[in-house]
Amino acid sequence: MSYEHLIVERHGPVGWLINDRPDVRNAMNSAMRDEFADAWTELDHDPAVRVIVHTGNGRDFQTGVDVGEVASDGIGMERYRQSMEDFDVHFTSWHQGVWKPVITAVNGICCGGGFHWVADSDIVIAASDAQFFDPHTSVGQVVAIEAIGLMKKMPVEAVMRMAFMGRHERMGAERAYELGMISEVVDPPDGLRERAQELGETVARNSPAAMAATKKALWGALETGLTDACRQGAQHLVSMWGHPDQAEGPLAFAERRDPDWQPL
Amino acid sequence: MTYETLEVWAEGPVGWLVFNRPEASNAIDARMFVELEAAWAELEADPSVRAIVNTGNGQAFQTGLDVKQFATDPDALRASSRQTRDFALRMTSWHCGVTKPVIAAVNGTCAGGGLHFVADSDIVVAAEDATFLDPHVSVGQVSAFETIGLIKKAPMESVTRMALMGAHERLSAARAHQLGIVSEVVAASDLRDRARTLALSLAEHPPARIASIKQALWSALEAP
Numbered sequence: 024m025s026y027e028h029l030i031v032e033r034h035g036p037v038g039w040l041i042n043d044r045p046d047v048r049n050a051m052n053s054a055m056r057d058e059f060a061d062a063w064t065e066l067d068h069d070p071a072v073r074v075i076v077h078t079g080n081g082r083d084f085q086t087g088v089d090v091g092e093v094a095s096d097g098i099g100m101e102r103y104r105q106s107m108e109d110f111d112v113h114f115t116s117w118h119q120g121v122w123k124p125v126i127t128a129v130n131g132i133c134c135g136g137g138f139h140w141v142a143d144s145d146i147v148i149a150a151s152d153a154q155f156f157d158p159h160t161s162v163g164q165v166v167a168i169e170a171i172g173l174m175k176k177m178p179v180e181a182v183m184r185m186a187f188m189g190r191h192e193r194m195g196a197e198r199a200y201e202l203g204m205i206s207e208v209v210d211p212p213d214g215l216r217e218r219a220q221e222l223g224e225t226v227a228r229n230s231p232a233a234m235a236a237t238k239k240a241l242w243g244a245l246e247t248g249l250t251d252a253c254r255q256g257a258q259h260l261v262s263m264w265g266h267p268d269q270a271e272g273p274l275a276f277a278e279r280r281d282p283d284w285q286p287l
Numbered sequence: 288m289t290y291e292t293l294e295v296w297a298e299g300p301v302g303w304l305v306f307n308r309p310e311a312s313n314a315i316d317a318r319m320f321v322e323l324e325a326a327w328a329e330l331e332a333d334p335s336v337r338a339i340v341n342t343g344n345g346q347a348f349q350t351g352l353d354v355k356q357f358a359t360d361p362d363a364l365r366a367s368s369r370q371t372r373d374f375a376l377r378m379t380s381w382h383c384g385v386t387k388p389v390i391a392a393v394n395g396t397c398a399g400g401g402l403h404f405v406a407d408s409d410i411v412v413a414a415e416d417a418t419f420l421d422p423h424v425s426v427g428q429v430s431a432f433e434t435i436g437l438i439k440k441a442p443m444e445s446v447t448r449m450a451l452m453g454a455h456e457r458l459s460a461a462r463a464h465q466l467g468i469v470s471e472v473v474a475a476s477d478l479r480d481r482a483r484t485l486a487l488s489l490a491e492h493p494p495a496r497i498a499s500i501k502q503a504l505w506s507a508l509e510a511p
Contacts, residue, residue, distance in 0.1 A: 145447040176443035203442025229424040240431040248509035256431030272427030
């Protein structure tokens with residue numbers, strides 16, 4: 024599959040999804056929005072891909088919807104009304120039901136809609152010069168889905184402050200790390216992709232099927248209370264019983280070799 | 288009850304529940320699986336005990352199920368499998384409905400199922416050299432209950448990262464402190480003294496009030 028606004032690559036077991044509109048800070052136009060849906064599905068269905076890394080070309084990671092397109096083509100935000108009212112959206116791995124591990128590597132600015140991919144991935148790292156802010160309220164827009172996703176995953180006050188400060192304040196990578204929004208700051212910044220590849224290769228050493236079931240249990244826990252989440256988690260846990268990886272893991276450990284996992 | 292795999296005693300108002308299989312990194316064998324339920328029940332029933340400290344003997348805090356030992360004991364394996372499938376576990380204070388405050392004092396490695404005892408306690412302190420990891424996916428197992436518990440209490444990304452990195456990465460005590468998974472890091476030699484001091488101060492509050500606060504706060508985690 025070929026893409027105009029994204030680059031899809033494979034490096035060993037790691038699939039890469041790269042935002043590729045650097046001249047507009049990787050803002051998402053309608054075409055790119057459609058391409059995201061296809062790119063996540065392509066990487067999810069490729070058995071050679073065990074982990075997906077998502078980053079951006081150019082100086083910035085992602086800056087939300089392309090307001091240039093919205094302002095100039097006479098359709099404006101109306102184009103998204105129905106999909107938003109129905110919450111029928113398909114541009115993140117979570118929207119697309121991707122159960123492979125997803126690592127977001129934030130380069131430069133991540134603002135507004137860019138938070139969708141921070142909120143919806145499993146592991147987030149950032150370059151030391153990365154900056155986070157949410158300008159929606161500064162341009163008369165409502166902050167909702169991406170901030171809701173973040174609030175489920177990190178201290179709420181920091182998210183509310185970003186929502187209300189709009190474009191008038193930025194959060195640095197170090198603060199995002201302290202808050203647990205990200206788990207690693209890469210310095211110097213140009214080492215970001217190398218580190219993401221390394222992390223991806225490490226994650227790829229684990230059982231694909233066990234990781235998929237674990238993801239389902241953990242993301243499912245955001246949908247419900249503690250006890251119900253554990254009951255549903257038990258179903259995902261039991262789903263692996265009898266799977267060849269459950270014998271292969273301990274055997275490989277005993278024989279001091281890398282496990283030979285079943286592909287997902 | 289006479290315990291083989293735990294040390295359980297009351298020291299004034301402080302109840303101690305100490306994992307005692309140091310030669311096996313305190314992994315839970317079939318015997319400990321049964322003894323844990325009895326120990327929580329004993330400390331909960333003892334009116335002199337007003338706060339409980341949970342820690343481990345030796346280098347490790349707790350490293351989860353001793354899978355090798357369970358494999359040799361079909362009855363125990365069946366029992367633990369049934370409790371897992373039905374989420375009817377009786378290993379932690381939360382599983383056993385303990386109403387008294389529980390302090391986990393993490394003295395070393397806390398791996399896999401060991402995270403149950405961190406997720407399910409009220410206060411967590413750790414030794415400087417304590418580490419946290421979740422190797423389940425590295426041996427073909429699913430991580431669920433203990434990481435679900437942590438997700439409800441700590442920033443999620445740090446938990447999903449731990450679950451997906453498996454045996455290949457450890458979270459330090461310092462980072463666990465920064466993330467709010469533990470509230471205090473002390474020198475290993477001071478850990479039990481510090482846990483005792485915290486327990487003694489909790490013991491000064493009326494037990495009924497502590498129990499109702501504990502119930503109210505844990506109930507809040509049951510809302511979607």
